[in-house]
Amino acid sequence: MPCPWRPRPRWPERAGRNMATYFHFAPAVALAVAAGTRTVGWRLMLLGAVCAVVPDADFLLVWLRFDPYSGTYGHRGFTHSLGFALVMGLIAALWRRPAPYSWHQRGLAGLYLALCTASHPLLDGLLDAGICNAWLWPLDGTRHCLGWRPIPMQHVALWGWVRLGTEMLWIGVPLVLLANGGMALRALHRRWRAPIRLVSQPVATGVKSVGFGIRPNLPDVRETRFFRERKETNRRLQRRRRVEAMDWLGRELRTRRISQGAGAAWDE
Ligand SMILES: [Zn+2]
Structure with a gap:
């Protein structure tokens, strides 16, 4: 699906009106709750929340005029790609202290952080407003839109109760369901394996x-x-x-x- 976004006047200042959501951190919390505190501790969860927000730091590159807003290194560019999420996960898995953690634990931590990072472009891609993501970087720097962009953000102001309510409904509720589903599955698994x-x-x-x-x-x-x-x-x-x-x-x-x-x- 071709990206319908066109630069508006006075960008990049005005173009960022629909860029962020309040709930970018939420998938990290929901995934941590679903996986359980033994798998994802609170420190890793905080790191996951940072990873889930950090892709929007690409605004700095636009601000420094490193690349235009719609360029590969512009907003929702390479930081909003699956490749970037994979790199973040790999760095985290290799970075984690080897002494108390097994390779299995480090791999799980890397997977969790990669999922947190990938949740950011997913949420951005589900909004019906704003430029599309460069999903396939580094293979392909062009923008690709998701075929389904259900979250209505086109006429919603960046700050305010309307935006908060919309995000709670479209992002918060599914994430609460995800967290509860994970908890239920874990409880079932425990019962199943109990001696x-x-x-x-x-x-x-x-x-x-x-x-x-x-x-x-x-x-x-x-x-x-x-x-x-x-x-x-x-x-x-x-x-x-x-x-x-x-x-x-x-x-x-x-x-x-x-x-x-x-x-x-x-x-x-
Ligand atoms: Zn973003």
């Missing part, structure tokens, strides 16, 4: 009666450590009781024989 708790009645607790419904990937109850230990203890206990019983029997027989013998001797 069976065998506290007092290991035999009475069936596999299918624990939690909700049938969980096919659970280990057999008889394989759990608690049950094995209990079985061991039972076996040892039975052996001891058997020995005790035999001792008792032997004692009884001996005393009876003696008493019987004594009685017999007395009777005689």
Whole structure:
């Protein structure tokens, strides 16, 4: 879809009227909530919020007349591309201290920051106002518009309640749903992988009666450590009781024989 944007008079000053949204930081928070605090800590979340806002720093390049507003290095140019997001993620993954973090954690942090950075051009691209993004930089510096730009911002002033309300409806609500969806999925995953708790009645607790419904990937109850230990203890206990019983029997027989013998001797 060709970009319909044309420079207005007195740009770049006036052209930036529809540039920003208040909610650029919000995807970072929503993704962090969805992923959970173990995956994304609050420091990483703050960094994600910075990454989600930083693409608009390209205004400096326009202001310094490095490139015109609609150039590859102008507003919504290379910083609003998927390549830029990828570079940010890679830098973050390599930058993170290697000592306490595994490659897996560093990769996850890089992925999170890349997603935060990519959320910026996505939000900008969904607004129906303003110039389009150079999505494919560094492969292609020209602007490409999304086929669907539903957020109505054309006649909304940069500051004010109307803009805030529109953004809350079109950006805030989907992000709240995203965060809650992530939380629900994590809760479901936790329930699914939770071990069976065998506290007092290991035999009475069936596999299918624990939690909700049938969980096919659970280990057999008889394989759990608690049950094995209990079985061991039972076996040892039975052996001891058997020995005790035999001792008792032997004692009884001996005393009876003696008493019987004594009685017999007395009777005689
Ligand atoms: Zn932007």
